[in-house]
Amino acid sequence: MSAVKNVIKDNYNMMLLKDYLREAIKDAGFSHAEISKTPVGTRVALHVTRPGIVIGRKGSGIRTLTEKLATDFGLKNPQISVVEIEKPELAPSVMCNRMASHLERGTAFRRATMWTLKQIMEGGAMGVQITISGKLRGDRSAFEKHTQGILPRAGHHAEIIVDEDIAHVKTAMGLIGIRIRIARKEKLIPEFEMRVEKEEKSKKGKQAPEEKIKVEEIEVEGAKVEVVKVQGKEDTAKSESERIALEAKKMEKIETLEEEEAKLK
Template structure:
């Protein structure tokens, strides 16, 4: 029973650590953390979109975070390494956090969802599925599911290809749950064969995507990136907007 209790305790501490890091280094675009024990201590690898924010000026951020992990979470001699995420749009946890930030800023949930769906597919994903559930429009709970491309739903292939994450957003009406599943082409299994998938983007579309990506790269923090995205989303035409104009 002691071994079982130790496993439960370790998993609980890991959950608390992930929750803390998700909030503490939110501006750095935190994705996930990898922890492994070594003969000299504990190796902690942080995967973020903006490593400079975590490191801090002259390494001050790393030192403060090391003290926090050792004192509050009981990690012995933590050795922190920071790994930069090259394509944030293909990382489900980063995109979940961005959707949460957009909705908390007051962006309509459907606009935030459709923009995120478009950005993930433009980044080269094989497929994506975004599910929102909770009190989206009123007192009664509901859910919406939006998908694009090819996304394995079950089986061993889905476990390898699909990257999935879930986040919960506190709102005035209650919590909204967001689940994003992204199928990545770089994890493509030989047993699969993609047919009929063509890249028919126009030059204007490509230029717009490159301009959007460049604007996000100039953002120093995730809050600035979300602000840029929120401004662009306002110009996004949804089907319900088109239908309203035709009435």
């Protein structure tokens, strides 16, 4: 087999693996996976919002996932580490899955879009663009784009600071596609800084830094699983499904453009 075919095969297997992980640990808020081959085996870093769901009771989740990766996807000696996402609102894949879940529950697409825009911008994004397409309101396919903030669309800055992901959801009307692009402030390297900003940074640097990240090692049948958690993070929901149910109640208070126009009439 030629080198080109090997590359195509590896990329295809990685695509299947990520699709499987997106569905298997969906309730844990799966964002993305970093896969790297080492002399000992294959290292798989799973970035999720709730590491406890991935690990499972007494490591049952990790054990099942490891066996699945080894048998179905041919990964040699997979070593799984779980990393908690510090800001889920800035992860496009997480927000795509949440918005898709809202649409599955029957929420109006514009209401779900406005809620997602609000959550992302409040999470500290520089800009966001949500594109939703499919059979939104009738038999004909259509698409809508909603943008807020500053979002580079082309050039070097767009490649560096903009992350995007796509999700699909089946509704009663048909298949709907969701594409979210998020521009993150922390990835942007400023060309110059004001003197006041430099003084503030120097004052913050003198203060003792707070430990936000905690690394734990859990033994599962003799093997050590690395878990990276974010300290000081409080969330009442124990899973993504519970969070979506809580958000659905809050979304009822949001008024869409159609409702605002109806009031004006």
